[in-house]
Amino acid sequence: MKQSCRNHCHMILKPVYILAILLLAFGILSACNAQSSNKEEQVETQANSESTKEQSVYPLTLKDEVGNDVTLPAKPAKIFAPVMEDSLLALGIQPTMQWSNGVKPQLYLQDQLQGIPEISFASGPPSPEAIMADKPDLIILHNSFYVENGTYEKYAKIAPTYVFKNAATDLEGSIKILGQLLDEQDKAQQAVQDYQEKVDAAKTKLASITEGKKVALIRFNAKGMFFMTDEYFSGYVLTHELGFEQSSYVKNGAFEVSLEILPELDADYIFLINDDNLGDEFLNELKESTIWQSTDAFKNNQVFETSEDYWLNGGIHAQGKVIDDVLEFLAP
Known part of the structure; x- marks a missing residue:
């Protein structure tokens, strides 16, 4: 009798065990599904949060360097920044139009600006109508002259417009x-x-060459010969970045160059920059002069002709090419 009861009880309990195991399995599965669902929700929430974070930069309001508030409702997609194409490209961004002097654009950038329409500044800043046709989201003007000549006021009606005092004298600041x-x-x-x-x-690399040495940059154009100071473009690179000293003649305020002052020019190295070949007449006059040929820089073969295309431009690409030239000239 006891044996029969034991068998009967065992038969009753067995399904109970099975049911308990099944319930436990369903519980674990449900918990896993819940955890998986929670993780998916967390990932989605995080993605949405990051997306919101990316978008939260705009609308953005900044005060430009001449005191105007510039408000951008969204990230600009179409940017007009004449003469600042170099800096835009440093950020991997192409402008909608590129500056031209009426004959050619900045040639040293054409490997990155092919196909970008040119707009001529030969007769001064282009008309607002010419800019408006391109429908820019943001206009960037590289110096305050645009405010002084009334251009800013016209351009600012087309799109948000940011004005630098002089972007070329603070490359790092303007890029930031x-x-x-x-x-x-x-x-x-x-x-x-x-x-x-x-x-x-x-x-x-140039330390032993530049130490205690002075430089002068002479720019030639249709009006004559002129010294470039160390405040901008290639002049800034040579002195403030590569370690040359500026000729004391230039440092003391000399601007226009005449053959008569050449014997007084205390420059160990002289760099000649012919502005778009407009200074051919004056450059040839200089080269043929016996006074020029008697200067120490000439006699020591320390005179170099350069590319006006980037020696007369500011920007990471332009100034980087100036550095490459100087290394090739002096430390090949």
């Missing part, structure tokens, strides 16, 4: 501002860092 305007701060920082590494490497 572009990074803010276009929400490309990381690219701006990287571009500046890469350029500084190039400067440091060149300065180290």
Whole structure:
């Protein structure tokens, strides 16, 4: 009798065990599904949060360097920044139109600007109608002259317009501002860092050549011969970045060059820049002069003719090419 009862109880309990196991399995499965669902929700929430974070930069309001508030409702897609194409490209951004002197654009950038329409500045800033036809989201003006001549007031009616006092005299600062305007701060920082590494490497390589040595840059155009100072473009690169000293003659305020002052010119190295070949007449006059040929720089073969295309431009690409030229001239 006891045996029969034991068997009967065992038969009853067995389905109960099976049911318990099944319930446990369903519980574990449900918990896993819940965890998986929670993870998916967390990933989705995080993605949405990151997306919102990316979009939260705009609308953006910045005060430009002449005191105007510039408000951007969204990230600009079409940018007009004449003479600042170099800096835009450093951030991986192409402008909608590119500056031209009426004959040609900035040739040293054409490998990155092919197909970008040119707009001529031969007769001064283009008309607002010419700019408006391109429907820019943002206009960037590289110096305050645009405010002084009334151009800013007209352009600002077309699109948000940011004005630099003089972008060419503060390359690092102007690129970082572009990074803010276009929400490309990381690219701006990287571009500046890469350029500084190039400067440091060149300065180290040239240290024994530049120490105690003075330079002069002479620019030739249709009006004559002129010294370039160390405040901008290639003049800035040679002195502030590569370690040359500026000729004391130039430092003391000399601007126009005449053959008569050449014997007084205390420059160990002289760089000649012919502005778009407009200064051919004056450059030839200089080269044929016996006074010129008697200067120490000429006699020591330390006179170099350069490319006006980028020696007369500011920007990471232009100044990087100037550095490459100087290394090739002096430390090949």
